[in-house]
Amino acid sequence: MTTKRTCIVFCLHLHIGMLFHYCVNFGLSSNDLFTTMPETMNAVSDTCVQLPCAFQIPDGHNISFSSARNVYGIWLKGKTDSNILFNSSNTGNSLGKITGNLSEKNCTTVFFNVTTSYTNKYYFRIDTNGQYRATDIEKSVTITVIDSPEQPNMTVLGDIKEGTPLSLNCFAVAPCPGHPPKLKWTLPTKSTPVNKLQENPDRTKSVLSTVTFIPSYLHNEKNITCTAVYPVGMSNKTAEHTRTLHVLFSPKNTLASISPAVPVSVGNRVNLTCSCTANPPVTNYTWFRISGGETKPVASRRTYTLNVTVGDGGPYYCEARNDQGVGKSQEVELALEGKTGHHLIG
Ligand SMILES: *[C@@H]1O[C@H](CO)[C@@H](O)[C@H](O)[C@H]1NC(C)=O
Ligand SMILES: *[C@@H]1O[C@H](CO)[C@@H](O)[C@H](O)[C@H]1NC(C)=O
Ligand SMILES: *[C@@H]1O[C@H](CO)[C@@H](O)[C@H](O)[C@H]1NC(C)=O
Ligand SMILES: *[C@@H]1O[C@H](CO)[C@@H](O)[C@H](O)[C@H]1NC(C)=O
Ligand SMILES: *[C@@H]1O[C@H](CO)[C@@H](O)[C@H](O)[C@H]1NC(C)=O
Ligand SMILES: *[C@@H]1O[C@H](CO)[C@@H](O)[C@H](O)[C@H]1NC(C)=O
Ligand SMILES: *[C@@H]1O[C@H](CO)[C@@H](O)[C@H](O)[C@H]1NC(C)=O
Ligand SMILES: *[C@@H]1O[C@H](CO)[C@@H](O)[C@H](O)[C@H]1NC(C)=O
Ligand SMILES: *[C@@H]1O[C@H](CO)[C@@H](O)[C@H](O)[C@H]1NC(C)=O
Numbered sequence: 001m002t003t004k005r006t007c008i009v010f011c012l013h014l015h016i017g018m019l020f021h022y023c024v025n026f027g028l029s030s031n032d033l034f035t036t037m038p039e040t041m042n043a044v045s046d047t048c049v050q051l052p053c054a055f056q057i058p059d060g061h062n063i064s065f066s067s068a069r070n071v072y073g074i075w076l077k078g079k080t081d082s083n084i085l086f087n088s089s090n091t092g093n094s095l096g097k098i099t100g101n102l103s104e105k106n107c108t109t110v111f112f113n114v115t116t117s118y119t120n121k122y123y124f125r126i127d128t129n130g131q132y133r134a135t136d137i138e139k140s141v142t143i144t145v146i147d148s149p150e151q152p153n154m155t156v157l158g159d160i161k162e163g164t165p166l167s168l169n170c171f172a173v174a175p176c177p178g179h180p181p182k183l184k185w186t187l188p189t190k191s192t193p194v195n196k197l198q199e200n201p202d203r204t205k206s207v208l209s210t211v212t213f214i215p216s217y218l219h220n221e222k223n224i225t226c227t228a229v230y231p232v233g234m235s236n237k238t239a240e241h242t243r244t245l246h247v248l249f250s251p252k253n254t255l256a257s258i259s260p261a262v263p264v265s266v267g268n269r270v271n272l273t274c275s276c277t278a279n280p281p282v283t284n285y286t287w288f289r290i291s292g293g294e295t296k297p298v299a300s301r302r303t304y305t306l307n308v309t310v311g312d313g314g315p316y317y318c319e320a321r322n323d324q325g326v327g328k329s330q331e332v333e334l335a336l337e338g339k340t341g342h343h344l345i346g
């Protein structure tokens with residue numbers, strides 16, 4: 001900003017033609033080059049980072065890049081003046097390479113083997129062998145080099161319900177698309193992931209892995225993990241994302257039990273208790289009694305407590321209900337002392 005203002009103030013005292021010449025030649029004006037690149041990029045140390053980059057020369061500057069014999073791209077580190085990281089004219093540069101075709105205004109650049117000391121802001125300058133020099137001082141990319149790769153992102157499409165196919169997505173950034181991470185899943189069931197390298201809206205790349213499986217109530221509270229394995233030299237660096245599955249399911253393993261479990265005599269209290277596993281929790285329990293070939297609801301509580309009378313013996317069962325459905329128990333026999341039940345315990 002300071003440099004730009006200096007330029008303008010200085011140029012005001014000069015002939016208009018000089019202004020153009022001065023500003024263009026020193027590459028200081030923000031109006032002579034417009035670059036498009038991500039604002040930030042995270043890279044993993046000891047691997048490459050491919051920076052998508054494109055530029056435009058504003059109307060009014062009659063420079064034909066397709067015919068320019070020598071077009072150089074220059075990366076400036078930290079500041080817009082003089083901190084030249086590299087000049088694309090230097091072939092065999094070990095720091096990086098402009099892989100985009102500058103004649104097509106593509107300044108896509110690969111920085112090789114980055115280390116944490118690369119973490120900085122970078123500006124792009126264009127130089128057509130001294131004819132035209134411009135730096136976009138308004139636009140920079142902040143490259144952050146970290147030793148451990150970023151955690152991949154996991155997203156779930158839709159509700160997780162038993163029996164309903166579930167799709168899980170895992171994204172991992174691929175700053176060095178030539179050596180993208182491999183994504184692996186740890187799932188409670190077998191499933192084949194579909195992986196692809198894709199382009200993000202800012203033209204950076206990421207790997208997307210999708211798995212689909214049919215969850216069962218047995219998968220509730222189980223962990224699923226997506227692991228991104230980044231090749232780094234001869235070894236790998238990994239980052240993972242774990243989440244716990246919360247599967248919605250109707251009551252399962254519905255069990256009716258009687259306490260005490262031994263035959264009771266008339267006048268004693270017994271508890272009939274209904275238990276099950278369900279997600280979300282059960283909202284309604286209903287106890288049924290089977291008597292004389294008829295089934296009648298007798299209570300709508302989890303524990304049905306009764307003071308036993310002569311007519312209470314016989315088979316009972318319970319139902320548990322949540323918003324996912326109903327679970328029904330097998331029958332249990334309330335046995336009275338000195339009497340034989342009509343049914344055997346089921
Ligand atoms: C640029 O200059 C060339 C010749 O100098 C001319 O033919 C062309 O029309 C000009 N283009 C623009 C966009 O002014
Ligand atoms: C720019 O160049 C890179 C590297 O060659 C390429 O992958 C990318 O597709 C190019 N971008 C455009 C917009 O052509
Ligand atoms: C770059 O683009 C120009 C113009 O489209 C083309 O003539 C040239 O062959 C390209 N260079 C490379 C190395 O692809
Ligand atoms: C990156 O560094 C490793 C060892 O540090 C080296 O073997 C490799 O050639 C380097 N790659 C590039 C592209 O410079
Ligand atoms: C980049 O290299 C070219 C060719 O050697 C040179 O003409 C140009 O001045 C250099 N640019 C910068 C900013 O160093
Ligand atoms: C990944 O998730 C984090 C936070 O959860 C978010 O900031 C980031 O933008 C996500 N990245 C992608 C590529 O979706
Ligand atoms: C599931 O992952 C959480 C952390 O995300 C961990 O605390 C928990 O122990 C894991 N559970 C199992 C069964 O591995
Ligand atoms: C790195 O990961 C790849 C694939 O995930 C695997 O084939 C390879 O054996 C791993 N290399 C090392 C050194 O662990
Ligand atoms: C029945 O349940 C009640 C309340 O849970 C408890 O206090 C009582 O001891 C139980 N009786 C029997 C016989 O299990």
Ligand SMILES: *[C@@H]1O[C@H](CO)[C@@H](O)[C@H](O)[C@H]1NC(C)=O
Nearest residue numbers: 282283284285286300321322
């Ligand atoms: C479940 O119980 C609630 C109140 O506890 C009642 O309003 C609702 O009608 C019951 N639903 C069924 C299906 O029995």
Ligand SMILES: *[C@@H]1O[C@H](CO)[C@@H](O)[C@H](O)[C@H]1NC(C)=O
Nearest residue numbers: 267268269304305306307308
């Ligand atoms: C069962 O009998 C006890 C006394 O023995 C009494 O307090 C209780 O209210 C009775 N319960 C029912 C459901 O009749």
